[in-house]
Amino acid sequence: MTAKRSLPLAQVYRLIEPGPVVLLCTASGGRRNVMTQSWHTMIDFEPPLIGCVVSEANYTFAALEKTRECVISVPTVEIAAAVVGCGNTSGRTVDKFQAFGLTPERASLVAAPRIAECYADLECRVIDAKLRHRYNLFVLQVLKAWRSISRKPPRTLHHMGKGRFMVAGRTISLPSRMK
Ligand SMILES: Cc1cc2nc3c(=O)[nH]c(=O)nc-3n(C[C@H](O)[C@H](O)[C@H](O)COP(=O)(O)O)c2cc1C
Structure with a gap:
């Protein structure tokens, strides 16, 4: 049994932020940029589709809207400060x-x-931006994927809110019907 207490709704995100924290890179008008992002989700296997929420206040929002492309890079704990x-x-x-x-x-x-x-880079194109003003949501299609040749499980970062992160690394294998 797990003893529980009520949680303010504003803190729900701290429980289910999916992770890993990623870096969303854009290039617009000759300016490259990179933004930290943790609100994203897989939507489909193949072609791989990813939904990501980018605040309209961010410089990245305008770049994504204009160029309709980006790279999602997956960092590990070694570059957490960056x-x-x-x-x-x-x-x-x-x-x-x-x-x-x-x-x-x-x-x-x-x-x-x-x-x-x-550890990895995903070259993406925006395929649906219809909900960008309503939910700040962009749907991306991954066009090309790169992954480190290292076999070590990546120590990715998972945001818990307020500057706290869980660091992944240990893997376990269990029987599963999922791909
Ligand atoms: C761990 C972490 C996760 C974040 N996740 C998101 C996110 O999912 N969406 C978003 O719009 N901003 C997110 N941010 C905030 C942006 O990274 C931040 O506003 C950044 O300054 C935007 O940069 P830009 O103006 O160059 O686009 C996150 C920040 C941190 C530290």
């Missing part, structure tokens, strides 16, 4: 690649950069 930094500054005033020591790499199908220090 991940938090990219979530607390805006590309309007800061070149975050330079400020946080991230190395941009050319993507193959989109203009937005990949990130050399990340």
Whole structure:
């Protein structure tokens, strides 16, 4: 049995933020940028579709709306300070690649950069932005995916709110019908 207490509704997100925390890279008008993101979800297997919520207040929102493409990069705990930094500054005033020591790499199908220090990079195109003003929601299709050749489970970050993160790493295998 787990003893429980009532939780304010405003804190629900702290229980089910899916993770991993990702870095959403864009390039618009000759400016590259990267934003920290944890509100995203898989929508379909193949082609892979991802829904992601990007606040209209963020510089990234305008870039996504205009260029309709991005890269989602998956960071690990080794670059946690940069991940938090990219979530607390805006590309309007800061070149975050330079400020946080991230190395941009050319993507193959989109203009937005990949990130050399990340475990994985997903080159994406916006396929549906109809709900962007209502829910800040963009639906992305992954066009090309890159993953580290390392076999070690990535120590990804999972946001618990207020600057706290769980760090993944340990894996277990159980019988399952899921893919
Ligand atoms: C751990 C973490 C998770 C975040 N998740 C999101 C998110 O899912 N959607 C969003 O719009 N902003 C999110 N943010 C906030 C943006 O990263 C932040 O507003 C950033 O400064 C926007 O950068 P930009 O103006 O360069 O686009 C998150 C920040 C942190 C630290």
